[in-house]
Amino acid sequence: MQLPTALRTRVPLIGAPMAGPGGGRLAHAVSRAGGLGMVGVSHTRDAGWIRDQAGVAGADGTAYGVGLMAWALESNPAQLDAVLDLRPALVSVSFGEYAGPVxxxxxxxxxxxxxxxxxxxxxxxxxxxVDVIVARGGEGGGHGRNDLATLPLLQLVLERTDRPVYAAGGLLNHRGLAAVLAAGAAGGWVGTAFLGCVEADNRPAAREALLAADRTGYGRVFDVAQQAPWPREFGGRAVANAYFEDWVGREDELDEAARGRFRAAVEAGDHSVAHVYAGEGVVDITRERTAAEVVAEFARALPPGS
Ligand SMILES: Cc1cc2nc3c(=O)[nH]c(=O)nc-3n(C[C@H](O)[C@H](O)[C@H](O)COP(=O)(O)O)c2cc1C
Known part of the structure; x- marks a missing residue:
């Protein structure tokens, strides 16, 4: 396995792209602390936003990555053009038809x-x-599949590819990183553990909901409520709130009244209804930390002195 130069970071840790909380500030802080931070680009963002966030992430020559959603590029190809111009150290393109962009x-x-x-x-x-494979299990936050958990998926993938593999989904701290490195992964691809960071771009109400969360759920409730054009095969894992419990399993019945209630809750920051995407590891978020503290915690997986 040959690791691309850009990924030979001091700590084998990628700050996963997270549309919403994962902007330039978080990416910059993760990279400065020894990992590689990524900017998460939602389907609604334009090229100007990507350039602005890249400027923040890459300040002082800091390396950063950008994460795109393949299905969004079909209607928003300017996102790809912007990234081609910016030339970040790593570009992920996930969820949908990514062969052309790759x-x-x-x-x-x-x-x-x-x-x-x-x-x-x-x-x-x-x-x-694709140069680098991210084996993302169903424990992970945000969108993806929920077919296999991280550990079985990682083992299956490592047996079948010679490409570098990062493990994603449910890595909370140095113990999780040590486990996947021992299995043969090149590193961890971590989102949720950074959600409570001071550099994350989430609103105070969302942060409170993260700190209070004790359970997540997987499904399409919040995409249907927002009429977000995610392909049906990719649900999302989020903090399980009352609205989610109400509608999960009957998403196709979500009507305009329910969507209106959802929109109002997003506006008001009412997270008994509005979504907060997060993985199973959210129960470990008990206080605000800096990204440097989180990276240092993961770095405990490395041998002393490295
Ligand atoms: C709030 C949030 C937003 C996310 N947004 C994106 C995204 O924009 N693009 C992407 O490829 N993955 C996205 N993901 C998935 C992450 O890249 C990653 O797979 C996941 O966070 C790993 O699992 P973990 O949350 O248990 O660490 C998101 C995850 C979260 C929690």
């Missing part, structure tokens, strides 16, 4: 990654020539 990125000499949640996904990633 080809363009690789032709431009950029290092690419994609998140896989099944062995079919792995086969597609290899066929597309």
């Amino acid at each position: 080809r363009r990125l690789r032709e431009a000499g950029l290092t690419t990654a994609t998140q896989v949640g099944s062995l079919d996904d792995l086969a597609r990633a290899e066929a597309a020539g």
Whole structure:
């Protein structure tokens, strides 16, 4: 396994792209602390936003990555053009038809990654020539598959590819990172553990909901409520609130009244209704920390002196 130069970070840890909380400030802080931070780009963002956040993430020549959603590029190709211009150290393109974008990125000499949640996904990633595979289990926060948990998925993927593999989903601290490194992963791809960081771009009410959360749920409730055009095969893992419990399993019955209630709650920061995407590890978020503290905690997985 040959690790691309950009990924030879002091701590084998990538701050996962997280549309919403994961902007330039968080990416910059993760990279400065010894990992590689990524900017998460939601489907609604334009090229100007990406350039602004890249400026923050990459200040003082700091390395950073950008995470795109493949399905969003079909209607918003300017996102890819902006990233091609910016030339970040790593570009992930996940969820949808990414073969074309990956080809363009690789032709431009950029290092690419994609998140896989099944062995079919792995086969597609290899066929597309993606440089770095992220084995993302169903414990993970935000969108993805919920078919396999991180540990079985990681073992299956490592047995079948020679490409560098990062493990994602449910890595809370140095113990999780040590476990996946021992299994043969190149590092951890971590989102939720950074959600309570002072550098994250989430609102105070969302942060309170994260600190209070004791359980997550997986499904399409919040996408249907927002009419977000996510492909049906990718649900999301979020803090399980009363609204989620009410509608999970009957998302297709969500009507305009329920959507209106959801919109009002988002506006008001009422997280008994509004969503907060997070993985199972959210129960470990008990106080605000800096990204440097979180990276230092993960770095305890490394041998002393490294
Ligand atoms: C709030 C949130 C937003 C996310 N947004 C994105 C995104 O924009 N693009 C992406 O590829 N993955 C996204 N993800 C998934 C992460 O990249 C990653 O797979 C996940 O956080 C790993 O599991 P963990 O949360 O248990 O650490 C998001 C995750 C969270 C928690």
